[in-house]
Amino acid sequence: MAIHNILNNTGEWLRGEGPHHQIVVSSRVRLARNLKSFAFPGWAKKHERLQILEAIKPQVEALTEMNDAFSVYSQDLSALEKQVLVERHLISREHAAKGVGSAVVMNRRQTLSIMINEEDHLRMQAIRAGLQLKSVFKMIDKVDSALEERLDYAFHPKLGYLTACPTNVGTGMRASAMVHLPALVMSEQINQVIQAVNKIGLAVRGLYGEGTEALGNLFQVSNQTTLGEKEEDIIARLHKVIEQIIEHEQNARQMLLQKKPNTLLDHIGRGYGILRHAYSMNSKEALNLLSFMKLGIDLGFFPEGCRQPIDELFMETQPAHLQKGTQQKLAADERDSLRAEIIRAKLNEFPRPDVGLPPTSSAPDGNGSQN
Amino acid sequence: MHCDVCKTNQATVFLTQIVDGKMQKVNLCEACSKEKGVTDPTGFALADLLLGLGAAQEMERGGTVQKCPACGFSQADFKKTGRLGCATCYTTFADGLAALLKGMHKGTDHVGKVPARLAKSIEREVQLKTLQRDLKKAVASEDYESAATLRDQIRHLDVD
Ligand SMILES: [Zn+2]
Ligand SMILES: [Zn+2]
Numbered sequence: 020m021a022i023h024n025i026l027n028n029t030g031e032w033l034r035g036e037g038p039h040h041q042i043v044v045s046s047r048v049r050l051a052r053n054l055k056s057f058a059f060p061g062w063a064k065k066h067e068r069l070q071i072l073e074a075i076k077p078q079v080e081a082l083t084e085m086n087d088a089f090s091v092y093s094q095d096l097s098a099l100e101k102q103v104l105v106e107r108h109l110i111s112r113e114h115a116a117k118g119v120g121s122a123v124v125m126n127r128r129q130t131l132s133i134m135i136n137e138e139d140h141l142r143m144q145a146i147r148a149g150l151q152l153k154s155v156f157k158m159i160d161k162v163d164s165a166l167e168e169r170l171d172y173a174f175h176p177k178l179g180y181l182t183a184c185p186t187n188v189g190t191g192m193r194a195s196a197m198v199h200l201p202a203l204v205m206s207e208q209i210n211q212v213i214q215a216v217n218k219i220g221l222a223v224r225g226l227y228g229e230g231t232e233a234l235g236n237l238f239q240v241s242n243q244t245t246l247g248e249k250e251e252d253i254i255a256r257l258h259k260v261i262e263q264i265i266e267h268e269q270n271a272r273q274m275l276l277q278k279k280p281n282t283l284l285d286h287i288g289r290g291y292g293i294l295r296h297a298y299s300m301n302s303k304e305a306l307n308l309l310s311f312m313k314l315g316i317d318l319g320f321f322p323e324g325c326r327q328p329i330d331e332l333f334m335e336t337q338p339a340h341l342q343k344g345t346q347q348k349l350a351a352d353e354r355d356s357l358r359a360e361i362i363r364a365k366l367n368e369f370p371r372p373d374v375g376l377p378p379t380s381s382a383p384d385g386n387g388s389q390n
Numbered sequence: 391m392h393c394d395v396c397k398t399n400q401a402t403v404f405l406t407q408i409v410d411g412k413m414q415k416v417n418l419c420e421a422c423s424k425e426k427g428v429t430d431p432t433g434f435a436l437a438d439l440l441l442g443l444g445a446a447q448e449m450e451r452g453g454t455v456q457k458c459p460a461c462g463f464s465q466a467d468f469k470k471t472g473r474l475g476c477a478t479c480y481t482t483f484a485d486g487l488a489a490l491l492k493g494m495h496k497g498t499d500h501v502g503k504v505p506a507r508l509a510k511s512i513e514r515e516v517q518l519k520t521l522q523r524d525l526k527k528a529v530a531s532e533d534y535e536s537a538a539t540l541r542d543q544i545r546h547l548d549v550d
Contacts, residue, residue, distance in 0.1 A: 057476070059476055061473050168507070172505055174504070174508055179502060245495065250502045
């Protein structure tokens with residue numbers, strides 16, 4: 020399979036409709052593994068890294084899951100192509116900086132991606148839409164079990180899977196979910212939620228930016244520790260916390276609808292107006308306004324058919340995705356006009372927000388006539 | 391407030407994390423937070439960042455070994471990168487790492503997945519140790535009948 024098959028088709032997790040997909044964008048599990056008798060990639064000499072690569076790559080390509088895979092050496096990808104893969108979460112930023120001696124293999128559906136010689140010899144991840152951490156873990160666990168039959172992993176009876184960084188030792192697993200939390204941000208409850216989640220050893224951070232500065236109101240929740248807890252227990256704990264976060268977000272939305280309907284409608288209405296009529300828009304503004312559109316769809320102000328175009332725009336307005344169409348590097352102001360153009364085209368057929376029938380009509384003063 | 395990493399820029403990203411009741415704080419500037427991949431949860435752990443900020447010194451106190459015999463990696467290298475050189479480094483620097491891992495993780499022992507192939511050999515090793523201990527006891531108490539059976543069992547394990 021060629022690179023353009025990957026670049027021109029967004030991954031399944033961007034289109035998919037998983038459980039709780041309104042609030043949980045995606046679930047991701049990554050495993051770090053190393054071979055027993057080689058130095059870790061960061062310490063290995065170039066010839067040794069090449070040896071490792073040639074030992075691992077054929078085994079990864081031979082996986083049944085990698086039937087019709089896209090497999091490429093790092094030096095054969097352009098900087099822009101790598102950046103597109105980073106924006107899609109298929110490779111890490113660190114891996115994008117690698118050249119000779121590294122590679123990535125991913126399946127056609129872009130649900131599975133295996134980096135070779137990143138920080139560890141193997142960094143494998145599975146990603147799917149919605150909240151499905153358990154099935155995502157199963158998927159990557161199966162791949163791992165198949166690979167361990169053919170590769171000699173570095174494993175220590177007491178410390179588990181050995182990794183280049185001691186923060187990953189043990190399970191070598193990092194599980195995370197990307198969540199969209201506009202109401203918790205608007206109602207200024209987000210920092211409380213972050214602190215509560217931190218207290219139980221999980222991390223919350225903005226997908227782009229931190230805390231209330233998180234662009235697009237998108238956050239990642241993940242486990243921080245890898246030693247002393249079973250994979251299934253980590254996943255179950257994370258799953259439970261995400262379910263609680265979903266509930267908090269839903270409560271916050273209901274609260275806004277009841278107590279501050281005008282503020283809420285103003286955000287959504289302005290988002291719609293600006294996105295449809297702007298001629299220049301930076302990525303920060305786009306993410307924030309798209310977030311309000313997404314919320315508007317969740318709340319029924321726009322027809323369900325608007326969901327996919329909006330979800331796609333979150334990705335298509337990222338810098339590398341913008342430039343992959345033009346095949347040339349664009350200056351910041353050129354990117355901003357192109358971004359606005361793409362958004363305008365996509366929203367061209369969108370109806371105006373239907374605030375006549377919002378769920379607020381059930382609230383006594385919810386029709387916005389109190390001033 | 392200055393950034394903990396470059397110590398020059400104004401810090402704009404504040405991270406707080408509590409792992410088992412231990413509060414850890416890091417303040418970063420925009421550039422350093424980007425460089426450290428703070429926004430990518432799969433590529434970043436706060437503890438990882440702390441490694442570069444002095445936690446690695448904990449390891450130094452632990453051991454006297456200077457270089458890993460397998461890969462030539464030294465404690466100074468760890469201090470610089472926060473990464474180890476190879477799998478054997480975990481044995482080489484075991485004493486120092488023990489303290490480091492304890493402050494970083496939920497537990498000190500792996501309780502998760504074990505590669506199927508190793509699971510068998512690990513199990514066998516445990517069995518072997520138990521049998522050898524029983525054998526010693528049997529010999530010491532001059533219970534030669536049991537000792538003979540145990541010797542047979544040990545021989546069996548070795549052959550498998
Ligand atoms: Zn800095
Ligand atoms: Zn070593």
